[in-house]
Amino acid sequence: MKDIFPNERQLWIEMENAAREEFELGGYCEIKTPVFEDTRLFVRSIGETTDIVEKEMYTFGDTAESTITLRPENTAPVMRAYLEYELYKTKKFQKFYYIGPMFRRERPQAGRLRQFHQMGIEAIGSYEPLLDVETIKIATRVYDRLELSGYEVKINSIGCEKCRPGFRNVLKEELVKYKDELCELCKVRLDRNVFRVLDCKQKKCKEACKNISTIEEHICKDCHGHFNIVKSALKDIELEFELDPHLVRGLDYYTKTVYEITHPSMGARDTICAGGRYDNLISDIGGPPTGAVGFAAGMEASMIAIVNTRKKGPKRKPDTLHFAPDVYIVSIGTETRNYCFKLLNELRQSGVSVDMDYECRSPKAQMRMANKLKSKFTIVIGSDELEKGVIKLKDMQTGEENDAEDTDKIIQIVKLNK
Ligand code: ATP
Ligand code: MG
Numbered sequence: 561m562k563d564i565f566p567n568e569r570q571l572w573i574e575m576e577n578a579a580r581e582e583f584e585l586g587g588y589c590e591i592k593t594p595v596f597e598d599t600r601l602f603v604r605s606i607g608e609t610t611d612i613v614e615k616e617m618y619t620f621g622d623t624a625e626s627t628i629t630l631r632p633e634n635t636a637p638v639m640r641a642y643l644e645y646e647l648y649k650t651k652k653f654q655k656f657y658y659i660g661p662m663f664r665r666e667r668p669q670a671g672r673l674r675q676f677h678q679m680g681i682e683a684i685g686s687y688e689p690l691l692d693v694e695t696i697k698i699a700t701r702v703y704d705r706l707e708l709s710g711y712e713v714k715i716n717s718i719g720c721e722k723c724r725p726g727f728r729n730v731l732k733e734e735l736v737k738y739k740d741e742l743c744e745l746c747k748v749r750l751d752r753n754v755f756r757v758l759d760c761k762q763k764k765c766k767e768a769c770k771n772i773s774t775i776e777e778h779i780c781k782d783c784h785g786h787f788n789i790v791k792s793a794l795k796d797i798e799l800e801f802e803l804d805p806h807l808v809r810g811l812d813y814y815t816k817t818v819y820e821i822t823h824p825s826m827g828a829r830d831t832i833c834a835g836g837r838y839d840n841l842i843s844d845i846g847g848p849p850t851g852a853v854g855f856a857a858g859m860e861a862s863m864i865a866i867v868n869t870r871k872k873g874p875k876r877k878p879d880t881l882h883f884a885p886d887v888y889i890v891s892i893g894t895e896t897r898n899y900c901f902k903l904l905n906e907l908r909q910s911g912v913s914v915d916m917d918y919e920c921r922s923p924k925a926q927m928r929m930a931n932k933l934k935s936k937f938t939i940v941i942g943s944d945e946l947e948k949g950v951i952k953l954k955d956m957q958t959g960e961e962n963d964a965e966d967t968d969k970i971i972q973i974v975k976l977n978k
Pocket of ligand 2: 611810
């Protein structure tokens with residue numbers, strides 16, 4: 561797990577703002593669901609034989625009969641909310657976005673966290689392929705806005721409940737021939753969930769998968785038609801993509817279109833955003849048949865990719881470690897402190913950021929702090945200023961001093977300089 565300190569906040573804010581703006585431009589509204597859910601929700605939706613459900617969930621006993629799980633992803637919780645509150649009754653088609661922490665008990669390794677963050681969107685209530693394209697476009701727009709260059713969009717179709725069983729058998733027959741070359745886990749996956757073999761990150765398994773037929777050769781007419789519309793619409797909007805005929809996702813609920821955005825600076829685990837269609841998820845958890853599509857972007861992974869590209873680009877101004885206040889108040893002598901504290905609150909009330917030293921250290925130490933914080937102005941209050949009721953406002957860059965008889969004047973000067 562990771563603590564996020566103030567010096568890292570700049571990129572988090574940039575990323576969240578870019579995501580919120582793009583998501584809302586696309587008509588997606590924010591939804592916040594709890595960080596834990598009934599365990600059964602994830603087992604049913606993500607699938608019993610996936611890595612997440614088999615070994616990565618944080619599950620705790622709740623009542624004698626039930627267990628709860630820290631959410632490993634946020635699609636199932638959003639669908640649960642859509643169902644539980646019968647949102648489909650008021651408006652069948654709804655668009656949501658979320659930003660927040662997810663939890664998976666992963667083996668400690670570079671770039672993987674047990675608490676990490678995802679931001680994602682879900683368009684619920686339609687089977688239309690253009691929505692698949694809309695979600696891909698929105699993901700790339702977020703990255704464009706963040707000036708991430710060099711990312712790659714990879715797409716595939718993994719079929720539906722009609723054509724997948726047939727393909728599952730073909731895949732099994734073809735992969736069994738390479739059984740000896742597969743990793744131990746994939747040997748088990750051959751029987752339990754053969755699609756997982758395609759997602760294995762082990763080199764030898766990746767090699768074996770190169771020899772097998774593509775999924776596209778086996779999907780049904782309906783899935784073909786859907787995929788063709790997706791591909792041609794991506795071309796129409798000039799969104800560059802690559803077909804990856806063996807792309808599958810680590811969660812069982814996907815149907816038809818699946819996609820990933822990868823970045824070459826990331827090494828073996830290069831996916832920064834992943835998504836696709838999940839037309840059976842809502843019915844799997846007890847709702848009416850409802851088409852849906854969306855993605856989840858890994859925020860830490862995306863950030864690494866952004867930092868990597870920015871390193872190569874033109875130098876940016878370094879972020880200031882702490883927030884720089886508009887004004888720093890230096891109080892001389894204990895008798896001025898209450899006055900300074902009152903002034904500080906009046907200024908803050910008017911939207912001026914202001915700080916002071918509560919420790920009552922020497923004026924010199926306080927001036928040093930004002931410099932360190934890179935405060936734009938300082939106000940020095942001694943017994944003289946207290947008596948005369950005049951406040952001296954000093955511009956720390958130009959050295960210019962202004963006398964102010966009241967706080968309104970200070971606010972005016974500070975705001976003029978913002
Ligand atoms: P992967 O194959 O990369 O493990 P996944 O199929 O398990 O992904 P998704 O929910 O599709 O899981 O993940 C979407 C993205 O979220 C990933 O590509 C990655 O960037 C990020 N992500 C997933 N798990 C973690 C983690 N434990 N720590 C940091 N980021 C993660
Ligand atoms: Mg994973």
